[in-house]
Amino acid sequence: MGNVVEIRDLHVSARTDSGRTVEIIKGVDLNVGAGEMVALIGESGSGKTTIALTLLGHTRTGCSIRKGSVRVAGRDVVAMSGAERRRLRGRQVAYVPQSAAAAFNPSQTIMDQVVEVAKIHQLMPMEEARQKAIGLFRALALPDPETIGLRYPHQVSGGQLQRLAAAMALIADPEVMVFDEPTTALDVTTQIEVLRAFKSVMRERGMAGVYVSHDLAVVAQIADRIVVLKGGEVQEEGATEQIVTAPKHGYTRALIDAFHPRPHEAAATERPGPETPVLEVTNLTAGYGAIGRDGRPEYLALKDVSFRLERGRSLGVIGESGSGKSTLARAIAGLLPPAIGQIRMDGVELGRRTKDRSKEDLRKLQIVFQLADTALNPNRSVGAILSRPLTFYHGTRGRECEAEVDRLLDMVRLPKALKHRLPPELSGGQKQRVNFARALAARPELILCDEITSALDTVVAAAILDLLDELQRELGLTYVFVSHDLSTVEAVCDRVLVMYQGEKVEEMPTSRMKSGAEHPYSKLLIASVPQLDTGWLDGLDRERASPGAEAGR
Incomplete structure (x- = not known):
């Protein structure tokens, strides 16, 4: 069988705002x-997506193919x-x-959009x-294949x-499929369903595919060969089994090492007593919509959730999309007022909304959001972004404020010169560090981290996790870490709280998560985390679903 895709000596250049060609x-x-x-x-920044897009003859704005050939079917x-x-x-x-939500028109039915290519090219x-x-919906294991096309994009889940x-x-039965990080934003149970569907359809149709990802475990389940890129150059290429089990290049080994973060070690200091x-958090109930006579909202997102968190410790909150993880963080932060229940910090009850809390309450509890792109003002310099909480909470101004900004940047391992730059000029990892430095500027006691590494590649995410651990030891910080990435929680947290349909179903030490989970849903969630093993997904499919796992669903 010949090659469907042949790329030779590909050079792509970008033009910077200053007119320089890179x-x-x-x-x-x-x-x-x-x-x-x-x-x-x-x-x-390694060039994965840039290379994949050239198969469609496309480059991002400001980029151009300077040299080389990209052959598809000759x-x-x-x-x-x-x-x-x-x-x-x-x-x-x-x-x-990567984002199917951005690819669909919210005002048209799903069916009208799925068949649009056939209409444009007059194929049938x-x-x-x-x-x-409808046949494709069935092949991709979508629910209600006969009628799901009549819905609008907002009426289906992210995985669907x-x-x-x-x-x-x-x-249109294409010869080549390009998948650009299609499962990055999905929780582990949904990711498994999507991967299984992709793999089945591609096998059945014998199509060629290019799969862009930074997740080695996902790639191990679906790829025949892996090409490792760094700085726009190939570092290593080989069969998936060889790359995963016996990488030759040092950079490939670093990627695999970053996939296995060290389990979190609790601080060794013993506390003198209770x-x-x-x-x-006690009996917290929150949601959306009109409040009924019983004081509960129309749509419940949290149902009677309780837990305690000691100083200097970290609590991971895990669960699939819609389980109530982010709603819990928003309720604790005062961004979503709970309908029932209490939130106490240092034994003092907090106001239900941010406007009901004192400046000191706001200072002590900070939240770091998932997407630094939307959390940071793109028109304000890094220095101005970090100066604002320093002035607001501590009255710091002038040279003292500038020195404190330098200290914060140093604390999150960023160069001081970065304070003069705007967020769009930074990488994803740099933006997330600035996001975290802004929370540190308040000198908080507790930081709520809401999926803060989900948009980052493995290497950058590992560096952020190491930073969180180091700062916790240095500053005695306490974290609530919301995530659908169980390996991240294992690397950062002392305890883990499992959410399912708005309820806390289990809480346990992180060290017991993989071997000692008791609730059927916890077991299902943990079993759905992809392993760095090329036969893992096929092996999972061969196993019969246990009655306990079905009960968890």
């Missing part, structure tokens, strides 16, 4: 055979005219994006396209929408 892809060669899935892995995409590329996209090469009658779409994006890409917990 080479971001530096002479990459790549082959993808018929029926083969090749994964591109590496940290942010035709050079680089040499094509704009009209030829438009005919190629969707028919011969199809793309599944619309009734035939709709029947084909990701599979529907794949159906949209598959409708003390007031820094945070105590």
Whole structure:
């Protein structure tokens, strides 16, 4: 079988705002055979997505293909005219994006959008396209395949929408599928369903695929070969089993090491006796919509949740999407007033809303949000962003404030010169460090971390986790760490609280999470974490679902 994709000596350049030309892809060669899935892995900025997009003859704004050829089914995409590329996209090469929500029009039904490619390219009658779409929905293990197309994008879950994006890409029977981080934003149980569906359809249709990811465990389940990238250059290439079990390049070994974060070690200092917990949540109930006569909201997102957290410790909150994790963090922070229950900090009850809390209460409890891109003002310099809480909480101004900004940047391992730059000029990892430094500026006692590493690649996320651990030891910080990534929780937290449909179903030491979980849902959640083992997903599929696991669902 010949190669469906052949990339030779690919060079892609970008033009900076100052007019300088920077080479971001530096002479990459790549082959993808018929029926083969090749994964591109590496940290942010390594060139994974840039290379994948060239298969569609596309580059991001400000970028251009400077040299080389990109052949799909024997035709050079680089040499094509704009009209030829438009005919190629969707028919011969199809793309599944990271965010399916951004790919769908909220005002059109799912079916109208899935069959749109067939309509644009006049591939078949619309009734035939709709029947084909229903067949794809069934093949991708979507619920209610006959009617799900009648819904609108907001009426399905994230995992379902990701599979529907794949159906949209598959409708024209393309020769090559490009998957760009399609499971990064999904929780572990949903991710398994999506991976299983992708793998099944690609096998059945014998299509070639390029899978972009920074998650080695995901790649190990779906790829035949792996290409490791750094700085726009190939570091290593080989069969998936070889890359995962016997990597040759030092950078590949560093990626694999970053996948295995060290389990969290609790501080060795013994406390003299019982003390007031820094945070105590009692019978917390919260949600959305109108408040009924019983004092409960129309839609309950949290149901009677209670826990205690001691000073200097870390509590992980895990569960799939919709389990109530982020709602719990928002309620504790005062961003969503609870309908019932109490939140105490240092034994003193906090106001239900931020406006009901004193400046001192606000200072002591800070929240770091998931997406630094939306949490940081893009028009304010890093120095101005960090100065604001220093002035607001501590009245720090002038040279004293500037010196404190330098100290905060040093604390989160960023160069002082960064204070003059704007957030859009920073990498994802740098932005998240600034996000965290802003919380530290208040000199808090407790920090709520809401999925703060989910958008980061493995290497950067590992560095952020090491930083959190180090600062906890130095400053005596207490963390509530909301995440759907169980390995992250294991690396940072002393205890873990498992949420399911708004309820706390189990709480245990992190050290007991993998071997001593008792609730069926906890066991299902932990068993759904992909392992760095090429046979893990197929082995999981061979196992019969236990009655306990079904009960957990």
